[in-house]
Amino acid sequence: MMQDADTADTLPFLDVANPAFSIRSQAVLDARDASWCARTPYGLAVLRYDDVQKLLRHPKLRQGSYRWPAHNGVTGVFARWWEAMLLSQEGDTHARLRRMANPAFSPKLIGSLIPKFQALANQLIDKFADKGECDFIADFTEPYATGVICDLLGLPFERWRELADIAAEMGLALGVTFKQDLPTIEAATKRIFAFAEDLVETRRAAPTEDFIGMLIKANEDKAQLSDQELLDMIVLAIFGGIDTTRNQIGLAMATFIENPEQWKLLGEQPELARAAVEEVMRVRPTVTWVTREAVEDFTYNDTPIAKGTTVHLFSQSATSDPKIFPNPGFDITAERKPHFGFGGGTHHCLGHFIARGDMTEALKLLAQRLKNPRFNGEVEWLPDSGNTGAIKMPIAFDAA
Numbered sequence: 001m002m003q004d005a006d007t008a009d010t011l012p013f014l015d016v017a018n019p020a021f022s023i024r025s026q027a028v029l030d031a032r033d034a035s036w037c038a039r040t041p042y043g044l045a046v047l048r049y050d051d052v053q054k055l056l057r058h059p060k061l062r063q064g065s066y067r068w069p070a071h072n073g074v075t076g077v078f079a080r081w082w083e084a085m086l087l088s089q090e091g092d093t094h095a096r097l098r099r100m101a102n103p104a105f106s107p108k109l110i111g112s113l114i115p116k117f118q119a120l121a122n123q124l125i126d127k128f129a130d131k132g133e134c135d136f137i138a139d140f141t142e143p144y145a146t147g148v149i150c151d152l153l154g155l156p157f158e159r160w161r162e163l164a165d166i167a168a169e170m171g172l173a174l175g176v177t178f179k180q181d182l183p184t185i186e187a188a189t190k191r192i193f194a195f196a197e198d199l200v201e202t203r204r205a206a207p208t209e210d211f212i213g214m215l216i217k218a219n220e221d222k223a224q225l226s227d228q229e230l231l232d233m234i235v236l237a238i239f240g241g242i243d244t245t246r247n248q249i250g251l252a253m254a255t256f257i258e259n260p261e262q263w264k265l266l267g268e269q270p271e272l273a274r275a276a277v278e279e280v281m282r283v284r285p286t287v288t289w290v291t292r293e294a295v296e297d298f299t300y301n302d303t304p305i306a307k308g309t310t311v312h313l314f315s316q317s318a319t320s321d322p323k324i325f326p327n328p329g330f331d332i333t334a335e336r337k338p339h340f341g342f343g344g345g346t347h348h349c350l351g352h353f354i355a356r357g358d359m360t361e362a363l364k365l366l367a368q369r370l371k372n373p374r375f376n377g378e379v380e381w382l383p384d385s386g387n388t389g390a391i392k393m394p395i396a397f398d399a400a
Contacts, residue, residue: 043310064293247389281341315340
């Protein structure tokens with residue numbers, strides 16, 4: 001049992017397993033008004049800011065998304081990797097793996113990559129700026145997010161298409177259509193592991209002083225980093241970096257198109273780009289919920305939560321909570337409490353420095369070079385829950 005029947009009966013229910021469900025729907029707002037949490041097919045959904053903030057770091061909850069394949073009745077290559085990788089671990093194993101990866105995501109290293117982010121963004125914008133239109137996902141966010149990962153891993157930019165396609169197909173696993181998309185997801189996962197194996201073999205023969213080189217060096221001591229953990233870490237860096245950044249920059253553009261005065265302001269004041277990233281992630285995060293799991297029975301807000309219960313912390317709902325954000329509309333000049341787009345606690349997103357850095361530079365240059373952006377045809381979206389974003393986004397604009 002998730003909690004006792006009397007408590008369960010009084011909670012609102014949200015059918016988040018339905019692909020038509022929207023995390024931004026009136027049903028979620030009504031549930032948030034009625035209660036701090038709701039029942040879902042996957043467990044509890046936590047809807048209010050203060051509760052999300054507390055439960056992100058609650059000592060009786062562990063990282064919970066490791067169970068996502070099991071929730072969907074899925075096994076296979078992707079499920080094996082998902083359950084074994086850094087983000088799904090706890091305790092000593094999590095701490096050891098995180099120590100291995102930390103140096104590759106330091107602010108100093110990211111600072112050194114900023115000129116590359118700027119050059120890449122300008123190079124991509126140059127290709128469509130004079131046309132006055134583009135598919136923003138295919139022409140900018142996909143090659144940009146993937147190019148950033150190529151820079152991080154020391155790969156030639158020419159590999160971007162191959163990696164972007166793999167990441168997009170693997171990314172279907174993070175949506176509510178996971179099970180029906182499984183053949184595509186499994187094939188993509190096998191391809192990315194083959195890619196990682198080739199990369200390791202190449203770098204062992206010609207060592208480099210970068211992220212991959214550092215991991216290969218750590219792998220010399222198998223107790224520090226096993227052969228499988230080495231591959232798992234490389235796959236996480238490629239997949240995690242591409243999928244979320246591509247989606248988040250697309251969501252940023254959609255949000256600014258709906259708030260044209262904010263885009264004009266950003267173009268005039270590029271120093272607001274860092275704040276713009278945070279504000280976009282507050283109102284339209286690609287990661288719409290963060291998952292935890294109860295490691296023992298406990299009671300929270302008079303609600304009994306049984307060991308094994310999955311608890312989804314709805315970042316999308318929490319960061320528009322009117323008790324905390326009385327003016328929750330999109331405003332890149334407003335002082336805000338932190339969003340939850342990068343999670344929190346010991347599982348706070350490892351790549352947040354690189355994500356913040358590359359998105360800041362992208363938005364800064366886009367706002368200066370593309371004036372008056374607007375939708376120019378039908379936008380094709382992933383389901384509006386789980387990890388969300390646009391698959392296709394035709395836009396028109398006035399070239400600066």
